[in-house]
Amino acid sequence: MHTADLFAPSPDDAQPIAQRLTKLRQTLHHHAYLYYVLDAPSLPDAEYDRLFQELQALEARHPELVTTDSPTQRVGGRALDQFAQVRHALPMLSIRTETDTTPAGAESFDARIRRELSLTESDPPVQYVAEPKFDGLAMSLRYEHGVLVQAATRGDGETGEDVTQNIRTIGQIPLRLIAPTPGTGVSSLPPEGETCPPVPAMLEVRGEVYMRRDDFDALNERQRQKIAAGAKGEKTFVNPRNAAAGAVRQLDPAIAAQRPLSFFAYGLGEVSPPDAGGPVFATHFDLLQTLKSWGFPVSALVQQAQGATELVAYYNAIARQRDSLGFDIDGVVYKVNSLALQRQLGFVTREPRWAVAHKFPAQEMLTTVLAIDVQVGRTGKLTPVAKLAPVFVGGVTVTNATLHNEDEARRKDVRVGDTVIVRRAGDVIPEVVSVLLDKRVGEPEVFTMPRTCPVCDSAAVREEGEADYRCTGGLFCRAQRKEAILHFAQRRAVEVQGLGEKLVDQLVDASITHTLPDLYRLGLTALANLDRMADKSAQNLLEALEKSKQTTLPRFLFGLGIRHVGEATAKELARHFGQLDAIMDATEEQLLEVADVGPIVAKSLRTFFDQPHNREVAEQLRACGVSWPEGPPAERVPTPLSGKTFVLTGTLPTLAREDAKALIEAAGGKVAGSVSKKTSYVVAGTEAGSKLDKALELGVPVLDEAGLRALLDVEFH
Numbered sequence: 001m002h003t004a005d006l007f008a009p010s011p012d013d014a015q016p017i018a019q020r021l022t023k024l025r026q027t028l029h030h031h032a033y034l035y036y037v038l039d040a041p042s043l044p045d046a047e048y049d050r051l052f053q054e055l056q057a058l059e060a061r062h063p064e065l066v067t068t069d070s071p072t073q074r075v076g077g078r079a080l081d082q083f084a085q086v087r088h089a090l091p092m093l094s095i096r097t098e099t100d101t102t103p104a105g106a107e108s109f110d111a112r113i114r115r116e117l118s119l120t121e122s123d124p125p126v127q128y129v130a131e132p133k134f135d136g137l138a139m140s141l142r143y144e145h146g147v148l149v150q151a152a153t154r155g156d157g158e159t160g161e162d163v164t165q166n167i168r169t170i171g172q173i174p175l176r177l178i179a180p181t182p183g184t185g186v187s188s189l190p191p192e193g194e195t196c197p198p199v200p201a202m203l204e205v206r207g208e209v210y211m212r213r214d215d216f217d218a219l220n221e222r223q224r225q226k227i228a229a230g231a232k233g234e235k236t237f238v239n240p241r242n243a244a245a246g247a248v249r250q251l252d253p254a255i256a257a258q259r260p261l262s263f264f265a266y267g268l269g270e271v272s273p274p275d276a277g278g279p280v281f282a283t284h285f286d287l288l289q290t291l292k293s294w295g296f297p298v299s300a301l302v303q304q305a306q307g308a309t310e311l312v313a314y315y316n317a318i319a320r321q322r323d324s325l326g327f328d329i330d331g332v333v334y335k336v337n338s339l340a341l342q343r344q345l346g347f348v349t350r351e352p353r354w355a356v357a358h359k360f361p362a363q364e365m366l367t368t369v370l371a372i373d374v375q376v377g378r379t380g381k382l383t384p385v386a387k388l389a390p391v392f393v394g395g396v397t398v399t400n401a402t403l404h405n406e407d408e409a410r411r412k413d414v415r416v417g418d419t420v421i422v423r424r425a426g427d428v429i430p431e432v433v434s435v436l437l438d439k440r441v442g443e444p445e446v447f448t449m450p451r452t453c454p455v456c457d458s459a460a461v462r463e464e465g466e467a468d469y470r471c472t473g474g475l476f477c478r479a480q481r482k483e484a485i486l487h488f489a490q491r492r493a494v495e496v497q498g499l500g501e502k503l504v505d506q507l508v509d510a511s512i513t514h515t516l517p518d519l520y521r522l523g524l525t526a527l528a529n530l531d532r533m534a535d536k537s538a539q540n541l542l543e544a545l546e547k548s549k550q551t552t553l554p555r556f557l558f559g560l561g562i563r564h565v566g567e568a569t570a571k572e573l574a575r576h577f578g579q580l581d582a583i584m585d586a587t588e589e590q591l592l593e594v595a596d597v598g599p600i601v602a603k604s605l606r607t608f609f610d611q612p613h614n615r616e617v618a619e620q621l622r623a624c625g626v627s628w629p630e631g632p633p634a635e636r637v638p639t640p641l642s643g644k645t646f647v648l649t650g651t652l653p654t655l656a657r658e659d660a661k662a663l664i665e666a667a668g669g670k671v672a673g674s675v676s677k678k679t680s681y682v683v684a685g686t687e688a689g690s691k692l693d694k695a696l697e698l699g700v701p702v703l704d705e706a707g708l709r710a711l712l713d714v715e716f717h
């Protein structure tokens with residue numbers, strides 16, 4: 001399913017094969033350059049792999065058309081001129097990629113190996129080593145007499161770049177090997193209880209330099225801060241591989257040192273031959289164990305596996321752990337364990353026959369944007385969502401990807417018709433990573449967030465300092481129905497016992513309840529027809545609804561679910577205004593007079609009651625019989641202690657701690673748990689402890705019970 005083919009073959013199939021080959025090679029060369037040389041890929045790996053495999057398949061059918069400069073005949077990229085070049089004594093090869101990204105891919109590899117070794121069914125299973133395929137870059141480390149003398153990138157496989165200075169900054173790479181090295185006087189000893197084979201005079205270790213995910217996140221965070229502070233020439237990195245490659249090929253070792261890298265060893269390059277004291281290994285696994293004993297990090301996930309069955313099990317096990325590992329992997333690698341069999345199997349152009357890379361289903365793919373919709377969440381949040389041509393990514397078919405919010409959509413500049421990279425990793429919802437700008441056709445419109453809710457047409461507002469727009473039609477908006485009903489029915493609001501999530505789902509999904517007043521119009525028959533609803537429970541629900549009609553103004557107000565109006569604010573509003581109508585009609589200024597109400601709350605109340613639908617719902621609820629005692633605005637209780645903070649400590653002679661607290665709060669004061677410079681008074685009784693010491697230390701006035709009463713009394717009379 002590739003809906004965004006970069007250059008689909010012409011429908012009449014008249015495109016000559018040679019032309020197609022040239023086009024494929026050009027495209028692959030271009031992207032290999034972006035990836036290997038500039039460390040700035042613009043295609044998902046899966047798309048690159050797909051084109052590569054298409055080229056391989058075409059060349060297999062037309063061997064006469066294979067050219068020596070074809071990407072299939074070469075490894076990697078090429079060396080950057082800025083670095084000294086290193087000629088690899090033993091070429092650094094690529095690994096064949098198994099095209100089947102299901103577990104069955106392991107079986108076809110095993111079948112191929114058995115065929116090539118002419119094994120029959122009666123022969124025992126082949127022994128393999130299975131390893132994670134680390135997503136970093138290959139490195140060859142050369143040690144002479146146990147001392148690191150050179151580190152080189154793979155380059156084009158024959159010639160790499162000398163990046164020794166940068167690699168020396170990686171803490172995990174030993175600068176000097178820990179086994180005693182004959183003839184050099186190196187005296188560091190192996191860890192206790194382990195015996196290391198002697199380190200050969202000449203040793204090339206091959207492995208992967210990578211960046212851990214936490215290091216990557218921290219690096220990008222630092223980069224973002226630098227950019228925000230106006231630093232020139234700084235950028236964030238697309239992924240850890242990209243960041244690692246950039247760090248390794250950084251010309252300034254001081255900068256490279258600030259980009260934390262890690263390393264896993266997975267093989268050998270040139271080594272002293274046995275007759276010159278070089279090691280003799282029977283298996284790849286032995287070799288890895290020895291590298292470990294010499295001080296190289298070898299992944300704990302590396303395992304021996306017998307035959308296809310254990311390879312499949314390994315593939316599945318590692319796939320499950322993929323998202324929780326501390327570093328990125330894009331698949332696993334299977335290698336024939338016996339080095340004698342490896343030699344027997346040998347190489348093709350750029351790949352050994354004894355190994356295969358078995359990738360996991362791609363987490364990034366290309367597709368096209370069909371439309372940009374705006375979805376309204378249960379709580380009224382508006383989210384721009386890209387509608388995509390269906391694409392198989394992260395193991396499922398994806399047709400929607402979130403653009404998070406207006407700023408993100410603008411930053412990525414996603415437009416209808418664009419070719420985009422979609423990412424779906426683990427259970428995270430799919431997202432658009434970036435747009436392939438050179439694939440944009442014409443000048444599609446820039447996305448703007450609607451100012452009204454696409455579901456209910458109420459005003460959509462974005463509060464200061466927030467990223468999201470929200471629908472303000474809380475009670476009326478179809479998208480928010482379930483949430484609104486649950487909020488209204490909860491114990492702290494009007495309390496309708498027995499009206500829980502499952503029931504609300506049924507009522508709304510069956511179109512029985514559209515908005516809050518519908519609750520009070522429910523009949524026994526409608527209810528009893530619902531799933532798992534016996535007559536008895538229907539009857540109970542009706543009684544609970546009846547009971548909920550007698551409520552209080554604060555509960556009702558809180559139950560309306562106005563943004564930023566919690567229980568405490570609802571109480572203050574009720575106390576201040578006394579009546580619902582007064583609250584609904586109050587101006588922002590009048591609302592601001594209420595103790596608990598600041599500008600954001602005042603605005604939110606105003607926007608809510610300015611939506612005619614919201615007022616209507618409140619009216620209808622009253623018409624259905626929901627009622628509460630109303631009165632004139634409560635008399636303003638004097639609040640002489642407002643703005644003052646008290647800390648209570650020790651035992652007071654007559655007042656219990658709770659009573660003292662209630663008295664202070666009734667007079668508008670606050671009671672805090674610990675003493676600070678902001679504390680107005682500490683009230684101390686007998687056995688007062690460290691809080692009293694702290695008060696004396698900070699110079700906070702200290703009162704006894706009499707002092708507190710005096711403060712309250714004086715102010716009240």
Ligand SMILES: NC(=O)c1ccc[n+]([C@@H]2O[C@H](COP(=O)([O-])OP(=O)(O)OC[C@H]3O[C@@H](n4cnc5c(N)ncnc54)[C@H](O)[C@@H]3O)[C@@H](O)[C@H]2O)c1
Nearest residue numbers: 031032035041043044045048094095131133134137138266
């Ligand atoms: N997105 C793009 O535009 C773009 C362009 C070029 C290449 N690529 C990607 O780069 C890769 C190309 O292949 P390649 O030749 O660089 O690498 P490869 O996929 O052929 O595999 C070889 C490499 O795997 C690495 N590796 C990781 N774990 C290993 C292990 N346990 N044992 C041995 N080797 C291990 C080594 O670095 C080795 O060089 C593909 O994944 C391709 O998608 C992407």
Ligand SMILES: [Zn+2]
Nearest residue numbers: 453456471477
């Ligand atoms: Zn709405």
